[in-house]
Amino acid sequence: VAPGSLRDEARTAFESVLRPRRTNSPVTVLGAGADDLAPGIAFLDALAPGGWAVPTWPRAYGGRDATPDQVSVIAEELARFETPDLYPFLVGLHVVGPTLLAAATDEQRRRWLPPIASGSEIWCQLFSEPGAGSDLANVAARAERDGDQWRVTGQKVWSSRAAYAHRGFLLARTDPTVPKHTGITAFGLAMAAPGVEVRPLRQMNGDAHFSEVFLDDLVVDDADRIGPVGGGWGVARTALANERGAVGAVSAGTGVSTGRVEVLARDRGASRDPRWRDRLAAAHAGSEADRFTRHRARARAEAGQTPGPEGSGAKLRGSATFKGTVELALGILGPSGVAGSDVDALEWRTLFLTAPSISIRGGTDEIQRNIIGERVLGLPPEPRVDTDRPWNEVPR
């Protein structure tokens, strides 16, 4: 490593605050089984002065203006060290951050981006509603203008991280008299404001950071509106494209690497059995294909292009790899995987119970296939009967 080079600078910076990675470092991914925010805050806070956690962001907002090549060097160096599960911070770092860089005012970026980069402000995404999931443009939470403020009333659901988030990235209907995609506006709201009620829901893996959020005559300043009035769908599309890439990357990332299953197989004597070896080889091949798909998605993002349909491909592959890997681990563990209380069993069981959700969150597998069908393969679009009619005239 050349003294004074970026690699040298990155390695020195990481060595002073992080521990070297071990193959068998304990795993939590997607916050599964743990709501401990402290390791992530400490990690981001330590990396913040150098802008290392969000290298592509401008320096003025907490990044270091890194080029795609520099990002690769930083990522390679970071991969040598143990990093905590950054799930609580993911919406801020990978969804809200890039969206604010594309759509927010300079004042909003200065106010919101540095605390995201340093881990001091956690964001959640208040998009889905009981009647608006796959058909997100159907959001019904209503924001009505009141001078320099907006009054928001409605219900959100499946809001990950809402139980501990400081800020919410909200989509609300500001004009019900125009077609659904054109009457939506995006906002950044304070979760502690009067009128926000968060009711945690318990998932089958035991997590309860996923909530229903009720908004009752909540006041939001117009200064906290993100993008133009009625321009919320464009903001949401940028956010969703970034989210797909991020979910794909996390689910396929270092957390549940096939390397860990290979270690498990060795420890449990399964690597000598040709049937397990066959499945381990298939998992390894899948994870490599996954890695290349992610590289493609990342290269595009790093070249400053808005993520496109390759994010859908990355998400689909990532979900399949995650599910395949944890099913393989449970198979190797055998009965102790479901009934045992040793550390391996508990860890893999939590991941096993988390895995099905990857095919739903951030847009379901079916929706990703629709995107690929329409935008990559050029298949005829689905019939859509409500896109040209005013939202309030469509029966629901």
Ligand SMILES: Cc1cc2nc3c(=O)[nH]c(=O)nc-3n(C[C@H](O)[C@H](O)[C@H](O)COP(=O)(O)OP(=O)(O)OC[C@H]3O[C@@H](n4cnc5c(N)ncnc54)[C@H](O)[C@@H]3O)c2cc1C
């Ligand atoms: C763990 C988890 C975390 C989540 N976190 C958040 C969050 O933080 N913020 C947030 O806003 N939302 C969040 N969500 C919500 C998530 O984005 C939605 O659940 C998802 O978009 C699906 O919407 P839905 O649940 O309303 O299902 P629906 O849209 O009602 O879909 C039901 C079924 O029908 C299928 N389907 C629907 N439309 C079509 C179609 N056109 N073609 C083919 N099949 C179709 C779907 O694939 C699905 O199988 C989370 C969900 C989960 C499971």
